[in-house]
Amino acid sequence: MNDLSEQICRRMAVTGPVSLADYMAECLFHPTLGYYTTAAVFGATGDFITAPEVSQMFGELMGLALAQAWVDQSCAAPATLAELGPGRGTLMADLLRATRAVPGMHAALSVNFLEASPQLREQQRTALSGHPTNWIDRIEDLPEAPLFLIANEFFDALPIRQFVRDGSGWRERLVTETDGGLGLCLSEPGRIEALEHRLTDTSDGEVVELCPSLPSVVTEIARRIANHGGCAIVIDYGDWRSRGDTLQALKHHAPVGPFDGPGEADLTAHVDFEAIAAAAIAAGATASPPVAQGVLLERLGITERAQALAKAMPNATALENHIAAHRRLTHPQEMGSLFKAIAIYRPGSPPPPGF
């Protein structure tokens, strides 16, 4: 058992078993032993590579999509340019570079980052090399202003709860102490208000997931967009409606058990795009249908951008890597289909480009 599993066990000796969401939150954000607070998590030497780390084209194209949306909305000013969970800051750095020439855009938009990890905030500061940036602790702290927002692989890190169908109720999968480690047990069955609609499309023994913090995060975003204008682009792996156990632990690019070494692996779960759309609509905004990442990037012109960049590659190895990165972002067997994007925008306004 590592230090964090011992702490979790000591706590459970008092509280009893905890939800997977509580467990995930401890593993990811424990102030000294949490995954995002301790590890060098991104890139080839870390545990996973995200789209902005694969190629500069990802952040550039997202930047141009948001810039076009901003221009389409009469160059709203002052307005907010926000990113949720910016990681190393690569996406925003590429976005800002690609939009430098859009007249008035950088002056009108103030950059806001929602980031829980102090270590990653430092990396983001460096990546943005002096561009004025405001870090917020809670989504509620976003300014009341037109909001142009991007979130890549943020929602998959939000803690989830899991439930197993049992007759007309559900048993929650809870984390408990087992022989020399941590494992799962089931709660007593009960009705769950938020899962009533799933009684029609699941059968006994099936697992569904709920992300308790997702609705409030989406509501804060969608309400600002409905009231003040703007749009949000959310990209993540997942699908329309949660089905089955999707909790995944990754360490050094390989899957490990979610209880093997708490805090040592990245824990994520598929994002339920239906839940994002439902919360956005309930808050008065519109949601696009989800679009596969590969399709979105093609619509935004990744092939033309890739060809232009290819001409400037210094040698054959760089060119090979560049072609592989393009493929990785767009090909259905790589990130192209598993990852989806959804746009939140104002009713009556056009969706951002690509949606």
Ligand code: SAH
């Ligand atoms: N968007 C980046 C990083 C993805 S990893 C990229 O594409 O490379 C997830 C990011 O979200 C990290 O920066 C992590 O610290 C942050 N994060 C996850 N959950 C969070 C929460 N509840 N509040 C604030 N930041 C969070």
